[in-house]
Amino acid sequence: MxxxxxxxxxxxxxxxxxxxxxxxxxxxxxxLADRVTVSRPAVSQHLRVLKDARxxxxxxxxxxxxxxxxxxxxxxxxxxxxxxxxxxxxxFKQVAEAAARDERNRR
Amino acid sequence: MxxxxxxxxxxxxxxxxxxxxxxxxxxxxxxLADRVTVSRPAVSQHLRVLKDARxxxxxxxxxxxxxxxxxxxxxxxxxxxxxxxxxxxxxFKQVAEAAARDERNRR
DNA sequence: GCATTGCGTCAGTCACGACTTACGGTAAGT
DNA sequence: ACTTACCGTAAGTCGTGACTGACGCAATGC
Numbered sequence: 001m002x003x004x005x006x007x008x009x010x011x012x013x014x015x016x017x018x019x020x021x022x023x024x025x026x027x028x029x030x031x032l033a034d035r036v037t038v039s040r041p042a043v044s045q046h047l048r049v050l051k052d053a054r055x056x057x058x059x060x061x062x063x064x065x066x067x068x069x070x071x072x073x074x075x076x077x078x079x080x081x082x083x084x085x086x087x088x089x090x091x092f093k094q095v096a097e098a099a100a101r102d103e104r105n106r107r
Numbered sequence: 108m109x110x111x112x113x114x115x116x117x118x119x120x121x122x123x124x125x126x127x128x129x130x131x132x133x134x135x136x137x138x139l140a141d142r143v144t145v146s147r148p149a150v151s152q153h154l155r156v157l158k159d160a161r162x163x164x165x166x167x168x169x170x171x172x173x174x175x176x177x178x179x180x181x182x183x184x185x186x187x188x189x190x191x192x193x194x195x196x197x198x199f200k201q202v203a204e205a206a207a208r209d210e211r212n213r214r
Numbered sequence: 215g216c217a218t219t220g221c222g223t224c225a226g227t228c229a230c231g232a233c234t235t236a237c238g239g240t241a242a243g244t
Numbered sequence: 245a246c247t248t249a250c251c252g253t254a255a256g257t258c259g260t261g262a263c264t265g266a267c268g269c270a271a272t273g274c
Contacts (some may be wrong), residue, residue, distance in 0.1 A: 135221095147220090148222080152222090152223090170218095170219060171221085
């Protein structure tokens with residue numbers, strides 16, 4: 001289940017911040033470490049989790065490693081959430097209709 | 108930031124299972140506890156987290172407590188993810204166009 | 215009134231994850 | 245070749261969260 005990994009990855013605040021920075025524009029590890037309060041190895045570990053969740057992808061650039069947004073993780077999360085979306089609307093519709101019936105019956 | 112609570116809530120596998128059961132149809136705590144491997148107090152604690160994340164809502168029914176789907180949490184998660192959705196498509200489009208240019212230049 | 219059912223909460227245990235420092239390895243500059 | 249920049253991983257610490265059993269409380273049935 002990929003969606004589980006995505007939610008786990010986005011659950012941590014620091015990791016979300018790193019993900020948002022990467023999503024804004026592709027960045028190197030050192031670049032990310034400068035903009036975050038944690039150490040560089042911590043950033044590497046967070047990127048590992050994000051990469052496993054298919055939220056980011058990495059490419060080598062000389063001695064640097066540039067991380068960019070990977071939409072596969074977003075797709076997985078969106079797909080999982082949309083399974084409940086129709087049902088939520090449906091339930092709301094049912095409740096609304098029931099309320100309308102009660103309203104009519106009360107007169 | 109509500110989305111953080113939603114992702115944290117959906118990160119745990121047991122909690123996702125409980126959430127899916129509630130989303131399928133409103134259920135009591137004992138009903139949920141019967142369909143899950145953990146104890147009833149654990150289910151209560153999971154429901155607490157899901158409720159704080161606005162993923163489920165509870166209503167009293169005699170001595171029972173019926174939990175149902177709350178779409179506010181889903182909305183928050185969807186809103187957060189969609190911030191990156193346009194960008195992901197944009198980046199993909201740029202990459203595709205760059206590849207197309209390379210293809211043309213190579214001839 | 216008393217027992218029962220259904221839940222929430224408290225206290226305690228235990229595993230996991232977030233973080234740091236230290237280390238090793240690769241690519242570029244001089 | 246030597247240094248420097250950049251990065252991933254290993255080892256260890258520490259806090260947090262997932263879980264259980266015990267307890268207390270409110271609502272229903274007899």
